[in-house]
Amino acid sequence: MPxxxxxxxxxxxxxxxxxxxxxxxxxxSTAQGWPNRPLTMVVTYAAGGxxxxxxxxxxxxxSEVLKQQIVIENVGGAGGMTGAARVAKAPADGYQFVLGNxxxxxxxxTLYKSPSYNAATDFAAVGLLVDLPMLMVSRTTxxxxxxxxxxxxxxxxxxxxxxxxxxxxxxxxLACALLNVAMGVNITHVPYRGSALALQDMIGxxxxxxxxxxxxxxxxxxxxxxxxITMTTKERSAAFPDIPTAHEQGLKxxxxxxxxxxxxxxxxxxxxxxxLNEAAIAAMMTPAVMExxxxxxxxxxxxxxxxxxxxxxxxxxEIEKWAGPIKAAGLSGN
Numbered sequence: 001m002p003x004x005x006x007x008x009x010x011x012x013x014x015x016x017x018x019x020x021x022x023x024x025x026x027x028x029s030t031a032q033g034w035p036n037r038p039l040t041m042v043v044t045y046a047a048g049g050x051x052x053x054x055x056x057x058x059x060x061x062x063s064e065v066l067k068q069q070i071v072i073e074n075v076g077g078a079g080g081m082t083g084a085a086r087v088a089k090a091p092a093d094g095y096q097f098v099l100g101n102x103x104x105x106x107x108x109x110t111l112y113k114s115p116s117y118n119a120a121t122d123f124a125a126v127g128l129l130v131d132l133p134m135l136m137v138s139r140t141t142x143x144x145x146x147x148x149x150x151x152x153x154x155x156x157x158x159x160x161x162x163x164x165x166x167x168x169x170x171x172x173x174l175a176c177a178l179l180n181v182a183m184g185v186n187i188t189h190v191p192y193r194g195s196a197l198a199l200q201d202m203i204g205x206x207x208x209x210x211x212x213x214x215x216x217x218x219x220x221x222x223x224x225x226x227x228x229i230t231m232t233t234k235e236r237s238a239a240f241p242d243i244p245t246a247h248e249q250g251l252k253x254x255x256x257x258x259x260x261x262x263x264x265x266x267x268x269x270x271x272x273x274x275x276l277n278e279a280a281i282a283a284m285m286t287p288a289v290m291e292x293x294x295x296x297x298x299x300x301x302x303x304x305x306x307x308x309x310x311x312x313x314x315x316x317x318e319i320e321k322w323a324g325p326i327k328a329a330g331l332s333g334n
Contacts, residue, residue, distance in 0.1 A: 031271040034094050038069040042087050042098040044080035045166055046194030050132065050213035050296065054260060055099050057292045058129070061283035076193060079169020080104035081116050084263075088117040092267035097126065097276065100263050103171040106318035110326045111169050113333040120319060125311035126262035127277040129284060130298040133237035134175050134258055137217045137226040138209040139202050147230040147249035150209075151183045158185045164198030164207045167191045172198070174326070175211035175232050175256035181329040182251045202226065213258060214240050215297025232256040239297045260298070261311055273308055281306055 043055045052074060059070040075083030080103045087098035098104070105119040117123075136147075144150035154161060163180075165173035168191045180187055187208075192198040195212045202210045203225045210217075214237060220226040231237055231245045234255045246254040262280055264273060283289060284300060293300060304310065326332050 031094070031269040031275075034269075034272050034275065035066055035068045037095065038071050039066070039094075040071045040073055040096045042083045042096065043072055043074050044076060044083035044098065044100070044104050045074065045170065046076050046196070047074050048196040049166060049194050050216045050298075051099065051101065051260065053215075053296055054130065054132075054293065054298055057289060057296070058280065058283055061286050061289050062279060065279045065283050076167065078116070079108050079111065079167055079173065081108055081112070081169065084119075085116040087263065087265055088122040090265045092124070092265045092269075094264065094268055094272035094276070097262050097264045098123075099260055101132075101171060101260050102258050102318060102322070103169060103174065105261070105263070105315050107171065107174050107322045107326060108169050109319045110323040110332050111174070120312075120316050122266050123263040124266055124268040124273050125308045125315065126264055126273055127280055127306045127308060128259060128261045128301050128311045128314060129280065129306075130260050130293060130300055132258040132260065132298055133214045133240065134171070134211060134232045134256055135214045135217060135240070135243060136176065136179060136209055136211045136229045136232060137199075137202070137221065138229055139205050139207075140224065140227055141205060142208055142227065144229065145227065146244070147246060147251070150229050151185075151250075154183060154185045154187065158187050161209075162188045162190050162207045164190045164192055164202055164210045166195035166198060166212070167193065170195075171256075171258045172210065172212050174322075174331070175258075176209070177331055178256055178325055178329055179211060179232065179246065179251075179254065182246070182254050199226070211256070213297060214243075215295075218297065237297070237299075239294065239299065259301075277306070277308055 041059055043052050045051050055072055059072055063070045084098050084104040087096055090096040108115050109119050144153045163176045172195050190207055198210050201207050221228045228243045231243050
């Protein structure tokens with residue numbers, strides 16, 4: 001019997017070898033001809049927000065670098081999980097990738113009881129692109145002018161206050177939710193179909209405050225349509241040096257930051273992953289693109305943080321980093 005088992009295993013190995021070779025050859029052929037048709041970049045939030053704007057800034061130049069059209073599709077829902085899940089389940093042929101962020105590839109893994117993918121294992125990491133400083137803004141008719149005043153006001157008026165976000169589970173939701181816990185207040189959350197809509201309603205006085213990517217709010221702050229209460233980064237942003245951090249204003253070590261990165265479906269050939277990585281960096285480092293990114297508050301990451309290998313490890317560390325605060329805030333298991 002043992003002899004027959006060994007013989008059978010050997011026979012199956014012989015049968016499997018041509019199939020594996022054919023698969024490897026097919027992947028090599030696909031990679032060599034890539035890209036020979038338009039690519040789809042999935043943006044996991046509605047059009048008009050910072051993520052969408054940055055996707056289009058990079059995507060336009062990326063089309064020129066790759067000599068193929070980059071079709072941007074906005075697929076919102078479930079804090080960005082809907083769009084990210086679509087890419088996770090897409091064919092691993094290099095023609096569909098997602099612009100992921102701290103929400104889709106870190107926070108949602110703990111925030112949701114049954115996330116629709118494993119951010120650490122269901123994607124091929126391409127490269128980290130930019131860091132996005134976040135801040136909290138309020139409507140101009142709200143009395144507080146800084147975080148210390150805001151905390152005192154919120155503790156007295158929390159029962160009638162509301163804050164908005166780009167949707168439940170989005171980084172804009174988590175930033176404010178964790179900030180509320182740090183301030184010791186319980187305030188009603190109003191999710192929107194995109195950060196731009198939440199900001200519009202806040203300016204109109206229908207909600208009280210909103211945490212978002214700083215670049216999306218700065219023009220409204222300068223026009224005095226919104227108040228900058230605090231940055232949620234550990235240190236002041238180079239793009240917004242005059243806005244103090246929550247850490248500076250009494251909430252020691254409070255941090256809620258965002259970032260953007262490209263991801264393919266798991267199993268995408270390594271040569272395609274590397275080619276998109278190189279093309280994305282080339283697009284991003286074009287002087288005109290760099291200037292546009294800077295105007296939109298996006299801070300290009302250092303060269304050593306742009307590799308697929310770095311991003312793969314970074315995602316795992318970000319999932320672990322956010323698990324503690326989300327659980328401690330009682331926000332996990334939705």
